Amino acid sequence: MKKLAFISLLLLSSAAISNPKMNVLPSLEWQKNELEMKVHDKLQRGTGVILGHEHFFVDVEIVTNTPETPNFSIPLNPAPQGSNGGVNGKDGNTLDMSDDAEMAKSDEEKKTKSDAEIKFTNDVPETDYGESIVFSRLGMEAPLIDDFNDFSPSGKILLTMGDSSKDKMNQMKEDFSKEKEKLVEQIKKLKDATKAKPSMIEQMWKYNTSIDIFKNISEINISVRLPNDIAMDERVRIEGLIKSIKLGVNDITPNFKFSYTINVPQKEDVISKGDFLKALSSVSNIIAIVLGVLLIGFVGNRLISRFFELNSASQAGGNFTMQSDKSESDDESGAGEMISAGGGSGDGLAGVHSLNGIERFKVFANNTPQEAILLVKKWIAQDSKSGHAALRALVQQIDNSALADVFKMLSEPEKATWRDLLNKPLTANELSIANDFISNQIVQSVILPSVIEDPNTYDLLLKLNADMINQIYEKDPYIVSLVLNALSESFIAEVLSSCEPETVDQILMSSVIIQESEVRDNQARIKEVLSQYVESKSKLPFVEKLYDILPNVSSAVERSIFNTLKQNINVEEFTQLSQKNFPSELVRELPTKFLKESLATYDLGKKVSLLFAMDENERMYYLDLFAPDGTKARDLMQIEFESVERDEMRKSKILAGRDDSWRDFVKFVRTRITKEKDEKTEIENLVHTWALDLYGSGETQTELKVA
Numbered sequence: 001m002k003k004l005a006f007i008s009l010l011l012l013s014s015a016a017i018s019n020p021k022m023n024v025l026p027s028l029e030w031q032k033n034e035l036e037m038k039v040h041d042k043l044q045r046g047t048g049v050i051l052g053h054e055h056f057f058v059d060v061e062i063v064t065n066t067p068e069t070p071n072f073s074i075p076l077n078p079a080p081q082g083s084n085g086g087v088n089g090k091d092g093n094t095l096d097m098s099d100d101a102e103m104a105k106s107d108e109e110k111k112t113k114s115d116a117e118i119k120f121t122n123d124v125p126e127t128d129y130g131e132s133i134v135f136s137r138l139g140m141e142a143p144l145i146d147d148f149n150d151f152s153p154s155g156k157i158l159l160t161m162g163d164s165s166k167d168k169m170n171q172m173k174e175d176f177s178k179e180k181e182k183l184v185e186q187i188k189k190l191k192d193a194t195k196a197k198p199s200m201i202e203q204m205w206k207y208n209t210s211i212d213i214f215k216n217i218s219e220i221n222i223s224v225r226l227p228n229d230i231a232m233d234e235r236v237r238i239e240g241l242i243k244s245i246k247l248g249v250n251d252i253t254p255n256f257k258f259s260y261t262i263n264v265p266q267k268e269d270v271i272s273k274g275d276f277l278k279a280l281s282s283v284s285n286i287i288a289i290v291l292g293v294l295l296i297g298f299v300g301n302r303l304i305s306r307f308f309e310l311n312s313a314s315q316a317g318g319n320f321t322m323q324s325d326k327s328e329s330d331d332e333s334g335a336g337e338m339i340s341a342g343g344g345s346g347d348g349l350a351g352v353h354s355l356n357g358i359e360r361f362k363v364f365a366n367n368t369p370q371e372a373i374l375l376v377k378k379w380i381a382q383d384s385k386s387g388h389a390a391l392r393a394l395v396q397q398i399d400n401s402a403l404a405d406v407f408k409m410l411s412e413p414e415k416a417t418w419r420d421l422l423n424k425p426l427t428a429n430e431l432s433i434a435n436d437f438i439s440n441q442i443v444q445s446v447i448l449p450s451v452i453e454d455p456n457t458y459d460l461l462l463k464l465n466a467d468m469i470n471q472i473y474e475k476d477p478y479i480v481s482l483v484l485n486a487l488s489e490s491f492i493a494e495v496l497s498s499c500e501p502e503t504v505d506q507i508l509m510s511s512v513i514i515q516e517s518e519v520r521d522n523q524a525r526i527k528e529v530l531s532q533y534v535e536s537k538s539k540l541p542f543v544e545k546l547y548d549i550l551p552n553v554s555s556a557v558e559r560s561i562f563n564t565l566k567q568n569i570n571v572e573e574f575t576q577l578s579q580k581n582f583p584s585e586l587v588r589e590l591p592t593k594f595l596k597e598s599l600a601t602y603d604l605g606k607k608v609s610l611l612f613a614m615d616e617n618e619r620m621y622y623l624d625l626f627a628p629d630g631t632k633a634r635d636l637m638q639i640e641f642e643s644v645e646r647d648e649m650r651k652s653k654i655l656a657g658r659d660d661s662w663r664d665f666v667k668f669v670r671t672r673i674t675k676e677k678d679e680k681t682e683i684e685n686l687v688h689t690w691a692l693d694l695y696g697s698g699e700t701q702t703e704l705k706v707a
Contacts, residue, residue: 028213031212031213032064032213035213036062039222040058042245042247043058043060043222043224043242043245043247046242046245050238050242051227051238053264055262055264056224056225056227056262057262058222058224058225059223059224059225060220060222061221061222061223062217062220063217063220063221064216064218065218067210067211067216070209070210072198072206072207073198074198075198075202076198076202076206214250217249217250217252219252219255220247220249220252221254221255221257222254222257223257224242224258224259225258225261225262226258226262227260227262227264228261229264235258235260239256239258242256242258357393357434357436357437357438357439357442358394358397358398358435360439360442361394361398361442362398364442365406369406372406373409373410375441375442376406376410377410377414379391379441380410380417380418388421389426389433389437390434390437390438390441391421392421392422392434393431393434393438394438395418395422396426396431413569416547456527457523457526457527457530460531461483461486464483464487464530464533466495466497467498468533469495469498470498470499470503471533472530472533473499473503476529477506479522479525479526479529480507480511481507481510481511481514482514482518482519482522482526484507484511485514485516486519496508546561546565549561550581551670552663554662555584555585555659555662555663556659558583558584558585562574562578562694565577566694571691571692571695574695575688575691578690578691579684582666582669582673583690584663584666586686586687586690587665587666587669588621590669590679590686591679591682591683593678594676594678594679594683595669597626598668598669598672599622599625599626602665602668604640606661606664606665607637608637608640608641609654609657609661610665611641612644612651613654613655613658613661613662
């Protein structure tokens with residue numbers, strides 16, 4: 001009986017597995033992902049048809065509930081009272097275990113009946129009962145029957161062997177009753193067991209129903225991002241059309257969210273190659289003529305411009321001749337006016353105002369060479385664009401032989417500064433502006449000439465600062481009065497602002513009584529005193545080479561070069577050099593925003609090599625700046641690092657080129673610093689503080705302007 005039930009269940013399970021409609025559904029999460037993909041595809045196609053382009057984005061999210069656990073012990077349709085039970089409550093499709101009980105009962109009755117039948121045997125009975133002697137002789141067992149009406153419920157005839165067997169008969173009845181009760185109880189249990197248990201197919205159906213995605217959907221959220229150039233009235237219509245798309249989600253109303261954040265690139269009319277060639281061939285002759293005319297005009301313009309540039313000096317000389325072609329009386333009156341205005345000899349200066357910039361400088365240098373040298377020194381010290389342009393214009397338009405006297409009076413640092421400006425010639429427009437600047441500067445020098453005529457004294461004045469003036473005043477107040485008469489108004493105001501009120505009164509009282517002649521006559525004394533306070537160091541040839549090799553060395557060599565330069569140049573020059581070649585040791589101290597943008601825009605391959613070769617702490621510092629943990633940039637860098645770890649050859653190459661990777665990054669940072677505007681002041685202050693700390697002084701050097 002048990003084997004039969006097991007075989008039946010096995011056959012039902014096999015049937016369910018072989019039938020695709022009876023298979024177990026996938027997990028709820030897989031069903032949700034599949035439904036999201038189908039809804040997304042349908043929305044994608046529908047929105048594309050509505051908009052007519054693919055410049056949109058659709059995102060679908062399905063939220064589900066936790067599925068309920070079904071009760072597998074209770075059938076869906078319990079069998080009615082008195083029926084045998086079954087899968088569908090119908091007797092025809094049941095697996096009734098009571099049949100086995102009936103069959104067992106039938107077999108038992110048959111056995112009992114067979115036992116009651118008369119048996120014929122050739123054996124002689126062991127016991128002689130007397131009355132059965134006749135039957136014994138015939139080979140039959142025929143015991144006496146006390147009562148033919150005494151039958152058992154099972155149909156067996158109870159025979160007695162005399163009065164002494166009544167007790168046995170009663171015992172047999174009692175045993176039979178007990179056996180009958182046990183059998184009835186077992187039959188009842190079998191019926192109850194088979195009656196309440198659902199089939200395997202029904203249990204499988206219950207499980208599939210409990211994890212069905214459509215019975216567990218809580219809500220559907222759909223986000224649609226559309227182009228931002230759609231008109232407001234058109235947006236309402238488009239949203240309505242998108243919402244009307246049938247998604248097939250079991251009558252669940254999705255939650256739509258629309259946003260207009262996508263920039264649509266402008267469509268350009270694309271002309272096929274054949275159409276372009278056809279249109280070009282129709283106007284080829286006209287284009288050829290126009291291009292020829294433009295080419296001739298361009299070449300001619302360049303030749304003419306070059307001609308005027310090369311002959312500007314001769315044209316200016318001719319103009320000077322014509323302007324100077326006056327009567328002797330006019331020349332004499334003009335010379336007198338110049339002498340009275342300039343306070344100098346005035347020889348040959350009458351024609352200065354009629355010359356262009358470069359010719360005016362030639363005349364100025366020939367007549368007053370000391371003033372010309374002081375003017376050049378002033379341009380070098382000012383470090384302004386106009387001054388630099390003037391210095392470049394001199395070299396570009398005047399022969400070296402004419403500038404030889406000027407070069408002789410310049411110090412080595414001044415020559416080096418001038419030489420650094422000659423990397424690029426001025427254009428015609430820039431040359432014209434520079435010549436105007438030179439003319440104005442010469443006119444100012446003629447009208448208000450400098451009282452300092454010695455170039456060396458002039459150099460010392462340029463290197464003064466307010467603190468030095470205060471120190472000199474404590475020992476020699478008269479020299480300070482002379483110096484203030486030779487300095488510019490802005491610097492005088494700065495000096496007075498740094499002094500005590502009592503000292504200011506004394507300086508002013510002593511300075512206002514100084515005559516210009518006193519300043520001129522005491523230049524030697526001024527030079528002697530100032531030389532004690534102003535440090536003057538000339539550059540050695542190899543020091544100048546260090547300027548050139550500094551941008552191309554490693555960080556260790558760079559530090560040694562800075563230490564060497566510190567011993568051979570003053571702090572102002574050192575700071576200017578450091579501003580042009582930002583120290584690599586200060587890269588980590590750059591403003592966070594600037595350093596983050598530098599790392600983000602740096603080449604990915606170089607960035608991976610740079611960071612991979614660093615120590616762990618340093619690498620994490622730079623990574624946290626531009627690629628914080630959890631961002632896509634951080635994930636990308638981790639993937640690149642893992643790729644390097646797997647490639648031993650690449651890993652060894654990166655580690656061996658650690659210094660080169662750092663040097664390349666420092667060059668990149670220096671280039672960005674030259675173009676930086678927002679953080680420029682902060683970066684300059686950083687370098688300035690570093691330079692002062694290196695020199696062991698926190699004082700700043702004030703830029704001076706000599707009158």
